[in-house]
Amino acid sequence: MTSPPHNSTADNQPSDGTGKVLSDGQMTANEEAESFNENKNCSGHKLEEMTDKDDSNYKTGLHYHQDKGRMSLTSIVAVKSPSSSDAPIRRTIDLGHGSDLIYIQRFLPFQQSWTFFDYLDKHIPWTRPTIRVFGRSCLQPRDTCYVASSGLTALVYSGYRPNAYSWDDFPPLKEILDAIFKALPGSRFNSLLLNRYKGASDYVSWHADDEKIYGPTPEIASVSFGCERDFVLKKKKHEESSQEKRGEGGPALKRLKKSSRENQQSLALKHGSLLVMRGYTQRDWIHSVPKRAKAEGTRINLTFRLVL
Numbered sequence: 310m311t312s313p314p315h316n317s318t319a320d321n322q323p324s325d326g327t328g329k330v331l332s333d334g335q336m337t338a339n340e341e342a343e344s345f346n347e348n349k350n351c352s353g354h355k356l357e358e359m360t361d362k363d364d365s366n367y368k369t370g371l372h373y374h375q376d377k378g379r380m381s382l383t384s385i386v387a388v389k390s391p392s393s394s395d396a397p398i399r400r401t402i403d404l405g406h407g408s409d410l411i412y413i414q415r416f417l418p419f420q421q422s423w424t425f426f427d428y429l430d431k432h433i434p435w436t437r438p439t440i441r442v443f444g445r446s447c448l449q450p451r452d453t454c455y456v457a458s459s460g461l462t463a464l465v466y467s468g469y470r471p472n473a474y475s476w477d478d479f480p481p482l483k484e485i486l487d488a489i490f491k492a493l494p495g496s497r498f499n500s501l502l503l504n505r506y507k508g509a510s511d512y513v514s515w516h517a518d519d520e521k522i523y524g525p526t527p528e529i530a531s532v533s534f535g536c537e538r539d540f541v542l543k544k545k546k547h548e549e550s551s552q553e554k555r556g557e558g559g560p561a562l563k564r565l566k567k568s569s570r571e572n573q574q575s576l577a578l579k580h581g582s583l584l585v586m587r588g589y590t591q592r593d594w595i596h597s598v599p600k601r602a603k604a605e606g607t608r609i610n611l612t613f614r615l616v617l
């Protein structure tokens with residue numbers, strides 16, 4: 310996304326930055342996400358690389374809930390690059406109907422990722438802005454910064470217009486971007502939203518990065534450093550059936566609830582990982598990084614986007 314999760318241009322609805330507003334007008338409590346996610350310890354420690362053996366779902370590289378009934382992935386395809394046996398394993402996750410994700414758990418080397426983390430933590434001019442949501446001022450529940458090529462439409466979200474820093478101000482960002490271009494040949498990015506979650510209480514609420522400036526099918530590349538956090542996706546609600554609208558069907562309500570559970574996914578985003586959202590993921594799905602009591606460490610996330 311070009312704009313952060315919460316970026317909106319003047320003609321866009323304010324999107325959520327505090328955990329409440331959805332760009333499509335839906336609103337959901339973070340607790341809803343937390344109710345179907347188990348808490349996880351922060352694994353973002355520097356001394357020792359996490360081995361994959363402690364991830365019972367290593368075969369997919371994704372963290373799924375115990376309750377398989379909640380999974381709704383249409384298919385999971387693991388593809389190892391034919392060009393090099395050393396290439397990190399890349400998984401494509403088909404969410405159905407033209408939406409898909411790519412997840413590369415070991416996108417950047419472990420120690421190099423800590424070097425990036427330290428650089429970003431120290432040198433990025435982080436701010437925690439006051440934003441306006443539903444007419445109320447509140448502190449955004451995480452630190453942020455914005456980097457963009459010159460001449461792009463300004464980012465404005467929730468009444469806040471971040472300063473667009475230059476790529477030249479932070480040379481390591483170009484290294485990360487180069488690595489992304491190698492992994493995603495043909496992709497284009499000209500802006501970057503950085504988020505820093507300083508502990509368990511920092512979060513980003515349900516939203517879709519579906520601002521018009523990104524076009525109908527934005528590709529968003531998300532690189533994570535530091536403390537592992539859950540990234541939760543939920544399918545946007547369909548039009549209610551006429552029966553449900555009239556409130557005539559108890560069974561219909563049950564179907565709705567069941568369907569809601571089945572259309573949620575959770576990925577534990579590892580230190581040094583890359584997640585790419587593509588196709589209609591922003592149109593048809595919303596995502597969040599909920600509060601997590603045990604995620605005590607700092608996490609830094611970079612989302613690269615293309616402003617059209």
Ligand SMILES: O=C(O)CCC(=O)C(=O)O
Binds near residue numbers: 504518610
């Ligand atoms: O921190 C993350 O993994 C996601 C951040 C996000 O959704 C965004 O910046 O739009």
Ligand SMILES: [Fe+2]
Binds near residue numbers: 310313314516517518
């Ligand atoms: Fe987002």
